[in-house]
Amino acid sequence: xxxxxxxxxxxxxxxxxxxxxxxxxxxxxxxxxxxxxxxxxxxxxxxxxxxxxxxxxxxxxxxxxxxxxxxxxxxxxxxxxxxxxxxxxxxxxxxxxxxxxxxxxxxxxxxxxxxxxxxxxxxxxxxxxxxxxxxxxxxxxxxxxxxxxxxxxxxxxxxxxxxxxxxxxxxxxxxxxxxxxxxxxxxxxxxxxxxxxxxxxxxxxxxxxxxxxxxxxxxxxxxxxxxxxxxxxxxxxxxxxxxxxxxxxxxxxxxxxxxxxxxxxxxxxxxxxxxxxxxxxxxxxxxxxxxxxxxxxxxxxxxxxxxxxxxxxxxxxxxxxxxxxxxxxxxxxxxxxxxxxxxxxxxxxxxxxxxxxxxxxxxxxxxxxxxxxxxxxxxxxxxxxxxxxxxxxxxxxxxxxxxxxxxxxxxxxxxxxxxxxxxxxxxxxxxxxxxxxxxxxxxxxxxxxxxxxxxxxxxxxxxxxxxxxxxxxxxxxxxxxxxxxxxxxxxxxxxxxxxxxxxxxxxxxxxxxxxxxxxxxxxxxxxxxxxxxx
Numbered sequence: 001x002x003x004x005x006x007x008x009x010x011x012x013x014x015x016x017x018x019x020x021x022x023x024x025x026x027x028x029x030x031x032x033x034x035x036x037x038x039x040x041x042x043x044x045x046x047x048x049x050x051x052x053x054x055x056x057x058x059x060x061x062x063x064x065x066x067x068x069x070x071x072x073x074x075x076x077x078x079x080x081x082x083x084x085x086x087x088x089x090x091x092x093x094x095x096x097x098x099x100x101x102x103x104x105x106x107x108x109x110x111x112x113x114x115x116x117x118x119x120x121x122x123x124x125x126x127x128x129x130x131x132x133x134x135x136x137x138x139x140x141x142x143x144x145x146x147x148x149x150x151x152x153x154x155x156x157x158x159x160x161x162x163x164x165x166x167x168x169x170x171x172x173x174x175x176x177x178x179x180x181x182x183x184x185x186x187x188x189x190x191x192x193x194x195x196x197x198x199x200x201x202x203x204x205x206x207x208x209x210x211x212x213x214x215x216x217x218x219x220x221x222x223x224x225x226x227x228x229x230x231x232x233x234x235x236x237x238x239x240x241x242x243x244x245x246x247x248x249x250x251x252x253x254x255x256x257x258x259x260x261x262x263x264x265x266x267x268x269x270x271x272x273x274x275x276x277x278x279x280x281x282x283x284x285x286x287x288x289x290x291x292x293x294x295x296x297x298x299x300x301x302x303x304x305x306x307x308x309x310x311x312x313x314x315x316x317x318x319x320x321x322x323x324x325x326x327x328x329x330x331x332x333x334x335x336x337x338x339x340x341x342x343x344x345x346x347x348x349x350x351x352x353x354x355x356x357x358x359x360x361x362x363x364x365x366x367x368x369x370x371x372x373x374x375x376x377x378x379x380x381x382x383x384x385x386x387x388x389x390x391x392x393x394x395x396x397x398x399x400x401x402x403x404x405x406x407x408x409x410x411x412x413x414x415x416x417x418x419x420x421x422x423x424x425x426x427x428x429x430x431x432x433x434x435x436x437x438x439x440x441x442x443x444x445x446x447x448x449x450x451x452x453x454x455x456x457x458x459x460x461x462x463x464x465x466x467x468x469x470x471x472x473x474x475x476x477x478x479x480x481x482x483x484x485x486x487x488x489x490x491x492x493x494x495x496x497x498x499x500x501x502x503x504x505x506x507x508x509x510x511x512x513x514x515x516x517x518x519x520x521x522x523x524x525x526x527x528x529x530x531x532x533x534x
Contacts, residue, residue: 001095009033013041016051022098024054024091030072039075048109050078052098057081174211181207212508229361231265231386232273234298234314241274245281245294252291255281260299266314267384268361276354280318280377283351287322287375295319304380306364312383313363319376325369333367354379406430407453407522410481412442412470414461422514426456429515439465439473446479454522459487459497459504471502482525484517 004020006012009030012023016038045051053076057069073079078101080094184204188197238257245255266273277296284294301315325333334355354377358365362382369375409431413419416437423433434452436442440463442455455474459467471483485497486505497504505517 001092001099009035009038013038017041021102022052022054022095024056024095026056027058027069027072031068035072035075042075042077046109048112049105050101052101053079054094054098055079055081056086057083059083178207208508229267229269231384231388232268232270233265233388234316235259235263236388237270237273238277238296238298241277245278249281249285249294253285253288254293256293256295258295258297262300263298264300264312264314265384265386265388266316266361266381267386268357268381272357276357276379277318279351279354284318284320284322284375287320287324292321300383301380306380306382307359307362313380314383316379316381317376319374321374324371324373324375325367326371330367330369334365351377408432408434408451409518410434410436410442410445410450410452410455412436412439412455412457412461412467414438414458414463418458422456425511425514428511429518431518438463439467439470442470443473443477446474446481447477452481454518454525455481455483456518457483457485459485468496468500468502471497471500475500482521484521 003024004015006015012025016023042051055072055076073081080098082091082094181204184200184207187200238259242255242257249255281294284292296316296318298314298316301313303310304313306313333351355365358379358381363380365377365379367375367377406429409426411419411423411426411433413422413435414437419435419437423435426433434445434450436445438461439457442457446452446455455470457467457470461467465473467483467485467487471485474481474483483500483502484505485502486507486509488507494504503517503521505513509517
């Protein structure tokens, strides 16, 4: 063992701090020494260190010596006491034991340092992996957003494709409606009999209502919208499509509808449901080049298991008498872009949209088909616990005419023929009418002191300012005049108009609808403005 002789407590501390592994010291060498520095160093050792001291003591038991000895042991902590006289073997074994204990402490230090390095490496690795995961997650989110956008684009393209396939039938339908209206107007001046004139008027009203329903149907197919499930009456919803399907498919394709009595309502998006039925009808038509029949039937299906959940569903089936689907193709018919049609005849999105609609609605869909014996597409749609909203029925015409006290309307419309007709309707309701051909003219009239009770404006107008912007300017300039808007495509303006607190009346509208909307708009403005109430 290498030994270095120290002559003071300061030298002992200096060597302990540098290269000593243990200290062997006689207690009398510490008598009278200031041990505070040594005790402080002992207290400040790192967690792995417990420096060993071997102290040679005497048999002196005087109270002062015994008390000092206890303070020394407490200050140095790791102390082994050897009482004189001591044999050499006892001395060397005690010192070797102290050295072994110190070397064990060095091993612990090495292990702690290795663990610290491993911890730092692991932390660095975790930071690196976390960064990589965050990057991967960001890429995944970007891909999901791109996929959602692509899916929406594909859905929209599929809608447009479906409408495109029906263009000929739709044009035929509109021409028939226009023929009824134009021919009826031409015949009105040639018939003096009130009964025959009334029949002509009824025919034109029915044609206009059919045109309105067809237009709204097309707008529902083509608009961009998120899925909004609601309670839907299949009998009513598909029944309203019957005429469109009959007129649009072809003359040699017959559509038949069979619904079970007391059919349950379903919880689906109504616009998507109509699009699905249209897609299936178009596919069925294409599978029957020589004509045939399409059967749309629905029945209640209680206790069905769909996607691992047992519940009540409605079974909606579209069956054709066409060529059928070969077995090797049947497993792929729901794949996006898969089609057996010629180039330009189909995108392969129709059945994929049907599959997506059924699954997103919480239901299921499958196909049963045999070559030359037709195809059935069967959907299970979830039963709705709510009562479906019933559309407004055809209300009897009422004489809404009143005296001139109804108020004054500033009518804003760039179409002179429409403005003339609406002006007649307003005057029939008892309103005085002031006409402006643009939003700019309307603002000028109001700024110049034109006193009106309400502004009734079309949404789409030339001149750089539309109806919604006109309503915003009227509100911004605090002109204190309520605004009612109208549009042939009311849904496109609903959101921006709602932000201005303005209602949009969809064209075409009946006289009683116009009267109700004007009255509600004026009453709402009076209720909201205490000054107008006075």
